[in-house]
Amino acid sequence: MAILVIAEHDHVSLKGATLNTVTAGLACGGDVHVLVAGAGAQGAAQAAARVAGVAKVLLADGPALSDQLAESLAAQVLSLAAGYSHILFPATASGKNVAPRVAAKLDVAQISDITKVVSADTFERPIYAGNAVATVQSADAVKVITVRGTGFDAAAVSGGSAVVESVGVVAASAKSSFVGRELSKSDRPELTAAKIIVSGGRAMGSSERFSEVLTPLADKLGAAIGASRAAVDAGYAPNDLQVGQTGKIVAPQLYVACGISGAIQHLAGMKDSKVIVAINKDPEAPIFSVADYGLEADLFAAVPELVGKL
Template sequence: MAALVIAEHDNASIKAATLNTVTAAAACGGDVHVLVAGANAGEAAKAASQVAGVAKVIHADGEQFAHGLAENVAAQVLAIAGNYSHILFPATASGKNVAPRVAAKLDVAQISDITKVDSADTFERPIYAGNAIATVQSSDAVKVITVRTTAFDPAAATGGSAGVETAGAVGDTGKSKFESCEIAKSDRPELTAAKIIVSGGRALGSSEKFQDVMTPLADKLGAAIGASRAAVDAGYAPNDLQVGQTGKIVAPQLYVACGISGAIQHLAGMKDSKVIVAINKDAEAPIFGVADYGLVDDLFTAVPELVSSLEATAK
């Protein structure tokens, strides 16, 4: 049978996490279909049809899907779930909101946060904050899966030629309603998609110093800004910048950790980064255990000097 990927989109385009999930779905064997449930989401469905490896796009359109309410999206997935052996979601806030509802209604065990597909019924996923990898085999008729997107290469966004099939949209479940949203706009790359991330920890001491130290470095590197949970809990940075097991899982080409000790919770969210640079005045900080390059120094001295060096190099 085929695998169904639940697309994340903004009704106009497909989000990057969907491309990684398509790669995971292809590894399960069989055709890959993509569900685009949205409001006036024809452009998103068209974009999904161009993704390499996608055999068919199912487009369900209705105002009840405009804001991705989990209850309505889950109902749409369940309406077509009988045609699939695998149903895959990106392990994002949205995917992790919908997937458990689908698994519960299908009375199957959800397989969460997979990092590898060994076979059609066997998957690998991290446990104990990434300190061990569990191999999970499922005998369920339908496998409901969330995919750690950083573990899979993205499928090519172009090159495909899948047909788009219109599906009957399920009605509004009436179990929740959209009230409002406040969108924080930034010129910086999105944290989970950034190739370079600079992150600050509790050692920065205040939100003012966090901005004063981290912003110039991010500007020079063209990087996204992240933060440890300790920095977020202390109010130095907003919650959406948190990197870690209870924040965002990232795997950029370069990750610069400034004043971050390296708690297990944080390491679980960034240790798959290609190159890790750590700046910390504590030579025994656990972050140095995963860092490719480490500098034992006061970040308030080292980071401005690094910024100055980058400025000199750019001239």
């Protein structure tokens, strides 16, 4: 039994979610192979070969995969699927775009967002915004799975010595074409990979105050900045900063929630954080139920004071 992990990368290096997915693959109990599909992606393939536990790296390198469009990447995965019992994707925007296409073509049920491997055919995944955990058993010959990165430790980036094997590249899909990409650039850590996150909620009041209050604290801590859905919907922060059930799932070492009430949808995205600090003037705010440290105070006074003490 072999397991195929679909690497997420920038053609030069692997993205962190791939390492968590490798750990999930190892827990399934077979040899883990990693597919690196891209153009000029030898650097990413070599990085995958050094990951501890990886038995083989499959490198599909060609212009058709330069932009890693879902249609082309799904076709590439399907061309290799026959040799594998499990196909694992990180539960990221990219993975969630490709995995359903692969599952549909294979006529199997996708198993989404797993947080634990019980056995080779049985997995745990959160449901009801994380308030319950479902144990799912699959009888499908090929199991197509997306892996929630916060549920698994990252595999070591060194210690492996896998062979890199080139595989044929499928023809580019005619169903879609790459038009352009707009990337938000920041000197801060990526939200899903950050060890410290400072988040703001609707209580921030405006985009100006959101930035004015949170930026100095994030700078002091070397943290990424996040936001609740209410803050995003109000226009205080861009969509890519949203943490929660309909945003990004994070599990940093430290999560500081400023003016966030703690709606169930937000808690679903951050309650696995190692240490949670909540600052809110409402003593009944649900965020205090999951916080390790709670400060009942006006955030506009408390946060600047905290920055001054750091």
